[in-house]
Amino acid sequence: MGTPPAELLSPAAISSRVKALGAQIAADYAGKSLVLLCVLKGSFMFAADLARAIDLPLRVEFLGVRSYGDDTRSSGVVQITQDLTRPIAGDHVLIVEDIVDTGLTLSYLREQLLARMPTTVKVCAFLHKPSRTVTPVEIDYLGFKIEDVFVVGYGLDHAERYRNLPYVGVLTP
Numbered sequence: 298m299g300t301p302p303a304e305l306l307s308p309a310a311i312s313s314r315v316k317a318l319g320a321q322i323a324a325d326y327a328g329k330s331l332v333l334l335c336v337l338k339g340s341f342m343f344a345a346d347l348a349r350a351i352d353l354p355l356r357v358e359f360l361g362v363r364s365y366g367d368d369t370r371s372s373g374v375v376q377i378t379q380d381l382t383r384p385i386a387g388d389h390v391l392i393v394e395d396i397v398d399t400g401l402t403l404s405y406l407r408e409q410l411l412a413r414m415p416t417t418v419k420v421c422a423f424l425h426k427p428s429r430t431v432t433p434v435e436i437d438y439l440g441f442k443i444e445d446v447f448v449v450g451y452g453l454d455h456a457e458r459y460r461n462l463p464y465v466g467v468l469t470p
């Protein structure tokens with residue numbers, strides 16, 4: 298099975314950061330029709346924890362995208378694999394992403410969503426690798442900035458493995 302990924306972010310560190318993000322989001326969106334848009338598959342765990350940390354009425358939608366092959370490098374090609382179930386016109390949409398790497402996925406998603414006439418579109422990303430930016434995108438809420446390492450766990454995969462790790466770890470070759 299190989300060496301387990303080396304821990305970068307512990308479950309406790311993740312949990313306290315997610316709670317703080319939730320509180321901030323709840324304060325900012327009070328009284329608004331908030332839609333949490335969970336970008337599958339990578340952000341399923343983050344979105345589940347974040348949703349519970351936001352003490353507001355909200356809707357949850359899922360959008361399936363694929364931007365990676367089974368490699369650790371971006372293909373630059375974004376494919377929608379599952380669409381929303383309801384319109385988002387007039388809503389305040391918060392895109393919940395696992396990680397912003399090159400920014401290609403997020404900039405593409407923003408464009409696609411803006412065409413559906415939501416009132417606002419903002420971004421909440423669990424992780425960000427600033428050194429890898431190709432297309433700069435504004436991240437309104439960020440969990441953690443990380444170095445240019447390939448991470449897995451807490452929803453993030455490598456070739457569909459490791460999503461169920463309760464921590465974020467660095468994959469060692």
Ligand code: IMP
Pocket residue numbers: 339364365371394395396397398399400401402403446447448449453454455
């Ligand atoms: P971007 O389009 O390059 O910003 O890539 C975004 C997507 O690539 C994320 O939603 C992840 O699915 C995947 N990704 C980028 N970096 C990593 C990583 O370190 N581990 C796991 N997946 C990653």
Ligand code: MG
Pocket residue numbers: 339365454
């Ligand atoms: Mg992925």
